[in-house]
Amino acid sequence: METFIPALTIFVLALVIGWEVITKVPPLLHTPLMSGANAISGVTLVGTLITSGARLSTLTEILGFIAVAMATANVIGGFLVTHRMLGMFRGKDKNA
Amino acid sequence: MPKEEALVKLLYLAAALLFIFGLKGLAHPRTAVRGNLLAAIGMLLAIVVTLTDKRIVDFRIIIAGLVVGGFIGTFMAYRSPMTAMPQVVAVFNAFGGGASALAVGAALEEALKGEWIEEITVQFTSSAAGAALIGAVAFTGSAIAFGKLQGIIKERPILFPGRHVVNLALLVICLGLSVWQVRGYTPLQFSIGSQFRSELETGVISEDFRTAFANKGIRLSKDVAIEYEASEWVITDHEDRETYIVRENEDQLNIHTRSALPFWAMVGCASILGIMLVIPIGGADMPVVISLLNAYSGIAAAGHGWVLNNSVLIIAGSLVGAAGFILTAIMSKAMNRSLANIIFAGVGAEVASEEESEDIYAGRVKAASPEEVAMMLEGARRVVIAPGYGMAVAHAQYAIRDLVNELESKGVDVEFAIHPVAGRMPGHMNVLLAEAHIPYEKLKDLETINPSFEQTDVVLVVGANDVVNPLAREADPSIPIAGMPILNVDMARSVVVIKRSLSPGFAGIANPLFAADNSLMLFGDAKQMITELTAALKEI
Numbered sequence: 001m002e003t004f005i006p007a008l009t010i011f012v013l014a015l016v017i018g019w020e021v022i023t024k025v026p027p028l029l030h031t032p033l034m035s036g037a038n039a040i041s042g043v044t045l046v047g048t049l050i051t052s053g054a055r056l057s058t059l060t061e062i063l064g065f066i067a068v069a070m071a072t073a074n075v076i077g078g079f080l081v082t083h084r085m086l087g088m089f090r091g092k093d094k095n096a
Numbered sequence: 097m098p099k100e101e102a103l104v105k106l107l108y109l110a111a112a113l114l115f116i117f118g119l120k121g122l123a124h125p126r127t128a129v130r131g132n133l134l135a136a137i138g139m140l141l142a143i144v145v146t147l148t149d150k151r152i153v154d155f156r157i158i159i160a161g162l163v164v165g166g167f168i169g170t171f172m173a174y175r176s177p178m179t180a181m182p183q184v185v186a187v188f189n190a191f192g193g194g195a196s197a198l199a200v201g202a203a204l205e206e207a208l209k210g211e212w213i214e215e216i217t218v219q220f221t222s223s224a225a226g227a228a229l230i231g232a233v234a235f236t237g238s239a240i241a242f243g244k245l246q247g248i249i250k251e252r253p254i255l256f257p258g259r260h261v262v263n264l265a266l267l268v269i270c271l272g273l274s275v276w277q278v279r280g281y282t283p284l285q286f287s288i289g290s291q292f293r294s295e296l297e298t299g300v301i302s303e304d305f306r307t308a309f310a311n312k313g314i315r316l317s318k319d320v321a322i323e324y325e326a327s328e329w330v331i332t333d334h335e336d337r338e339t340y341i342v343r344e345n346e347d348q349l350n351i352h353t354r355s356a357l358p359f360w361a362m363v364g365c366a367s368i369l370g371i372m373l374v375i376p377i378g379g380a381d382m383p384v385v386i387s388l389l390n391a392y393s394g395i396a397a398a399g400h401g402w403v404l405n406n407s408v409l410i411i412a413g414s415l416v417g418a419a420g421f422i423l424t425a426i427m428s429k430a431m432n433r434s435l436a437n438i439i440f441a442g443v444g445a446e447v448a449s450e451e452e453s454e455d456i457y458a459g460r461v462k463a464a465s466p467e468e469v470a471m472m473l474e475g476a477r478r479v480v481i482a483p484g485y486g487m488a489v490a491h492a493q494y495a496i497r498d499l500v501n502e503l504e505s506k507g508v509d510v511e512f513a514i515h516p517v518a519g520r521m522p523g524h525m526n527v528l529l530a531e532a533h534i535p536y537e538k539l540k541d542l543e544t545i546n547p548s549f550e551q552t553d554v555v556l557v558v559g560a561n562d563v564v565n566p567l568a569r570e571a572d573p574s575i576p577i578a579g580m581p582i583l584n585v586d587m588a589r590s591v592v593v594i595k596r597s598l599s600p601g602f603a604g605i606a607n608p609l610f611a612a613d614n615s616l617m618l619f620g621d622a623k624q625m626i627t628e629l630t631a632a633l634k635e636i
Contacts, residue, residue, distance in 0.1 A: 003405050004219050011398060014411040017116060018418025024123040027516055027541045030423060030523030033122050035185050036132050037419040038390055040115055041192040043139065043412040044397040046146045047404050048199040052161065053152030056206050056337060063202040065161050071195035072165025073172070074188045079136040080173035081184055086132055088178075088530040089125040092537055 032085050039078025045071035107145040108408035114138025115412050119419070125536050142408050165191075178531040179488045182521040186242040186386060189393050193234025196396035197363055200224040200231070200403050201356070204277075208354040210332055210339045218278060220403055225274035225359060227399025229366045234392035236370030241385055244374075245520055251379035259376060260440065266369040273362035282341055282352040286312045290347050296322055296329045309351075314338075377439065380485070380562065380602030382520045384427040384438045391420020423522050430516035430542070432568075432579040457598055460611035464618055466625060469592050470632035472616075476553035479503060480545065482513040482583050483525050486559015486595065490622035496558065497532040499630045506633070511538050513545040513555075513583045515563035542581060549587040557585060557593040557609075559622045561601030566609055576603045591615045594625045 025033045048071055052064020097105075115138045121131015152158070169188075176184045204224045207214040214220060243249035288308045295301045299322045309316050317335035324330075329342040341352040377385050394416025401409025428435050473479060481500075487493060500510045512534070518525045526539050540548075549555065557564055560583075568580040585591050586609055593610055595617065600606055609615055618625050 007219075007402050007405065007410060010407055010410045011402075011414050014112075014398075014414035015418050018119070018415040019422065021116060021120045021123075021415075022419045022422050024120070026123070027426075027514065027523060028526050028536055028539055029122050029125065029128055030426075030516075031181060031185075031521060031527045032128060032132070032523070033119075033419060034387065034390055034423060034522060035181070035188070036122060036135060037119065037394065037416045038185055038188050038192065040119075040135055040139070040412050041390070041393045041397045041416040042188075042195070043115075043142060043409055044192060044196045044199055044400050046142050047203070047400045047406060047409055048161075048195060049143070049146045049158055050149055050151050050404075051199065051202045051206060052157045053149075053154055054206075055154040057209070060202040060206055061157050063198050063205070065157050067195045067198040067202065068158060068161025069165035069168070070191040070198070072162050073169035074165075074191040074195065075139055075169065076166045077169025077173045077184070077191075078188050079132060079139070080170060081176070081181075081188075082132045083129065083136075084173060085178070085181070085527055085530075086125070086129045088527070088533070089128065089536050090530070090533060091125070092535045 029089075032082050032089075035078055035085065036082040039075055039082060042071045042074030042078060045075055104145055104148070105407065107141060108406070111138040111142040111145070112408050112411040114141065115415055119415060142412075177491075178528055179491055180246075181527055182382060182386060182519070182524060183242050183245045185390070185521060186238045186245060189386070189389050190235050190238035190242065192393040193231040193238060193389070193396050195231075196393065196400045197228040197231030197235060197366075200227045200400055201359065201363065203403055204356050204359055208339075208356055209337055210334075214404070221278045222274070223399050223402035225277055225362060227396045227403060228359065228363050229270055229274065230392050230399060231396035232363045232366035233370035233373065234389050234396055236367045237374045237385070237392070238370075238389045240371055240374040241382060241389065244379060245382060249375075253376045253378045255376050259372065263369060263372050266365055266372065270362050270365045270369065273358045273365065276358040277356065277362065281355050281358050283355050283357070285314075285340075285351045285353055287345075287348045287350050290344070290349055292349060293344070296324075296342060296349075312351075314340075373439065378602060379520065380517070381431075381438050383517050383522050383524070384424055384431070384435070386521050387420050387423035387427055388435075388439075389420075391417050391424060394418075394420055427517055427522060430581060431577070432581065456606045456608055457611050461598065462616050464592065464616040466618065466628035467632045469616065469618055470629055470636060472554055472590060472592070473503060473508065473556075473629070473633060474506060474636050476508055478509045478511075478548075478552050479554045479556065480511050480513050480549065480552045480585070480588065481556045481558060482515070482518075482560050482564055482585055483529070483558045484515075484518045484560025484563060485520060485524075486561075486622050488519055488524065488528055488559075490559060490624075492558060492623040492626055493528045493532040493534075495623045495626040495630070496529070497534055499626050499633070500534060500538075502630050502633050511540055511545065511548075513585070514539055514541055515560070515583055516542060518560055518563055542583060546584050549584050552588040553590065555585040555588040555591045557591060557595075558626070559594065561595070561607055562603045562605075564609055565601070565603070565605070565607045566612075567605060567607070575605060577605070585609070586612055586614070589614065592618055594618045594620070594622050596621065 048067040118131045118135025121127040319334040321332045331340040398413025568577045568582045
């Protein structure tokens with residue numbers, strides 16, 4: 001219980017902040033929003049690092065390796081593809 | 097709280113703030129690049145801070161994972177064409193969900209062996225089960241979505257009888273297995289005689305006791321602690337990191353170990369559920385499915401945060417969850433269908449009968465040549481282009497850019513009408529047109545563009561169908577798209593539809609727009625027809 005309520009508090013507040021911030025994103029940028037948010041969901045990588053580096057057992061090392069690789073691909077690929085996409089959005093002035 | 101731990105938590109807070117400001121930056125194209133960069137810096141910070149954790153003693157696995165994952169991610173991000181963006185997002189989403197499921201699985205396995213990294217509590221196990229359930233659904237669901245988008249799996253809904261019952265049963269089994277895991281599963285390994293009871297009581301174990309274990313292939317190290325709690329002994333082997341539970345039963349002692357078997361069975365079950373949920377959903381409903389799966393992978397990451405009591409995971413995961421749910425809601429609204437209808441109804445499985453379409457089209461469809469359309473465009477003051485998935489399939493965005501340049505050089509005002517669900521993911525059309533360097537000021541959403549159609553001379557519909565179907569304005573519930581907000585292109589003076597044939601769109605219904613008095617059909621491939629149009633315009 002002592003960790004449950006603080007975690008719930010953070011969870012609910014973050015959902016509300018997410019709602020407020022993301023409803024401001026125009027339809028124009030919905031694809032980059034999706035891929036950018038997707039990259040952020042790769043934050044699960046942070047959690048995978050400790051278990052895969054603690055040298056516990058072969059099973060967790062294998063699971064850890066796959067999880068780290070998948071989460072890294074999610075993070076790096078997600079941010080790069082979003083960057084690439086956003087670089088294409090140009091206003092009138094810059095459009096040569 | 098030790099100083100170092102406090103510092104780590106403060107840096108996690110900084111990372112979470114960077115995520116929030118990063119997403120905030122996405123509210124405008126001018127600040128979006130910086131926003132994405134801020135979020136990436138936040139991620140880097142979170143990762144570097146985590147790597148300083150003292151529990152990490154071996155970096156080999158981590159480095160190998162980072163290198164392999166980094167290579168895959170970079171390759172996919174730079175090698176994928178913009179038209180394949182929905183697939184790319186689906187794959188990354190699958191990775192995120194899968195990583196969460198496996199990572200909480202690893203954390204659970206370790207926790208069951210002993211409390212070196214995490215303590216087993218109800219919160220720990222139930223959030224592990226929750227995160228893995230959602231993560232596994234996101235993993236296989238996204239994989240199926242990828243297959244459908246890439247054309248590996250049939251795009252039309254694949255329906256089979258009784259699927260709702262099967263899905264419900266799978267969900268119930270998943271929940272049941274989760275409850276089983278939370279309550280604890282300790283399979284019996286072997287039994288030894290009750291003569292060892294006194295050793296357990298004194299906490300000093302003899303060589304005979306070790307031999308009894310060794311006979312079953314289990315080595316007990318010298319570093320062993322015995323505790324008595326709730327009428328059972330817990331033997332913790334600190335050196336080999338393993339925990340044994342000893343329960344007394346009549347005249348023998350039963351040795352149990354903790355197991356994550358129900359958890360892994362649940363993950364398998366949830367993986368099947370993910371497949372079953374996405375298989376019956378058709379291609380045009382993919383914007384909703386991808387948004388929803390995106391939300392799932394966010395919630396799975398947040399659940400992973402609950403497992404590890406890690407605030408940055410909880411915050412980032414819920415931000416992504418919120419983003420996914422908002423997009424899902426926007427997409428459902430843009431189709432005037434409830435989320436339940438999109439996910440469960442299997443819309444798009446039926447195609448209109450030939451006769452029905454012929455009734456609507458009979459003798460009223462007028463075909464035109466590129467030259468005729470060029471003449472119309474030449475005399476227009478305002479032209480609106482309404483693109484759909486057909487534009488993406490034909491890779492027509494660069495040809496359209498040339499056409500726009502040609503029209504603008506002739507003093508024609510050109511804008512784009514973007515329907516929220518045009519294409520296969522939210523905002524799909526915008527990205528393709530941006531790729532072709534069409535300035536974003538020209539890309540108008542549904543609410544902005546709709547009042548202007550009456551002042552528009554020509555609308556060019558490129559590869560769109562259901563989103564411009566006037567039948568949607570009728571209240572007849574037998575029409576699958578009834579009540580869906582559409583681009584009111586039929587209000588314009590004239591409409592030119594570039595399309596290969598009169599075949600129905602995804603909703604499987606005929607489109608009276610094609611037979612309207614002010615409509616002309618330009619039959620052919622979108623890219624080829626646009627190119628011919630541009631060439632014809634140049635000759636005028």
